[in-house]
Structure formats: C-alpha cells, structure tokens
Amino acid sequence: MNISEENFQNHSMSKLIKGAVVPRPIAWVSTISGDGIRNLAPFSFFTVASMNPITLCFSIGRADRDKDTLKNIKETKQFIINVVSESLANQMHESSKRFDADIDEFERAGTDFEDGDFIPVPRVKQSPVHMECELDRVIEIGEGNLVLGRLVGYHIQDDVYEETDKVNPHELKPVGRMAGDYSYIRDFFPLPNDDLPK
Secondary structure, eight states, rough: OOGGGGGGGGHHHHHHHHSOOOOOOOOEEEEEOOOOOOEEEEEHHHHHHOOOOOTEEEOSSSSSHHHHHHHHHHHHHHEEEEEHHHHHHHHHHHHHHOOOOOOHHHHHOOOOEEEEEESEEEHHHHHHTEEEEEEEEEEEEEEEEEEEEEEEEEEEHHHHHHHTTOOOOOHHOBBOSSSSSSEOOOOOSSSOOTTTTT
C-alpha cells in the first residue's frame, strides 16, 4: 500500500506512524510548578538531539494533560528525564492518565521521589538513570511542541554503571513503547551476524 499526503485524511496515520516507529524509548519527565506542585508524565517521542552540547529532546502533543508538563517547563526552565525500567512500568502507566493541574502524579502513581542533584526538581527515586536538564528552547511544530533541554547533570545507579563509562542494558532493563502496548528490551546481538533471517 502507498499513501500520498492528500490521502492521509482517509487513514489513521497516527496508528500507522506509531506502529512503525518502534520500539520508542520513554522519557518519564518530572517537573515542578511555580507553586511547588510535582508533575510526572511519560513521553515516547524522545531522543538525543546533540552531543555537543549534550541536548535531549521530546515532543509534547496537544492533549490537555500534557499541558502541565509544558507549562511547568516554560515557567521554571528545568526538568528531569527519568529512565523507565521494567519494575517502574506500572507506575509510569498510572502517571500517564489525565489529572488536574493541582494533582501530584508522584503520589497518584505511588512513586517515590528525591530531589535532583543539580536542579531543584524532584526525580523518580528508583529510576536507574536520571538526566537533569535546563530548557534550551521549545519549538512549535504543527500540533506538537518539541522541547529541547541541555543536560546539566547525570545520575546512574552503581549496578547499572560499567567501567569505561558504559551502561549495562541487562541491569537497565528499559521499557519501550509500541503502538499501543509496551516492549521488553532484553535481547541483543552484534552485526554482522550470520544467524539472522535471510
């Protein structure tokens, strides 16, 4: 099947795109409002934008519940990206639900928090990796808002860290986002590889 741009309206392009761009890493973003209300929400349009300076980015859609994250980031200019491991997946899912702006998603999701090391923003205590960011810019792209943050601090649990500055993926146990479901990231292989399907 080929679908031209003029025919996008006749298809569920959201399903087709999200079903093909997989598995996606999840940025579990923690922020705090100017009034001190903690916010926690996951975003799977997430990647590294630059390594010099180190800049991470994620996209926030137009859904009402997402506006708390964007509002807080614009207000405080700070946020933390927490990596979602398998043991945190249910809590992450709970935090993805719609809540009023005055609700603390950490409490609703039953997620323990601790203060960031480099910025005054709470982070997910059990997350294996935290990336603390200062806002670089927000770029409006159609109905989306691309948030770019400069990394100002990095924290990794000792059992996940390997010498020569590597991350042990077997200990990290990250969760990936599929179209509607999630995926384990457990099997790894090198290339070239003669065992792959022909």
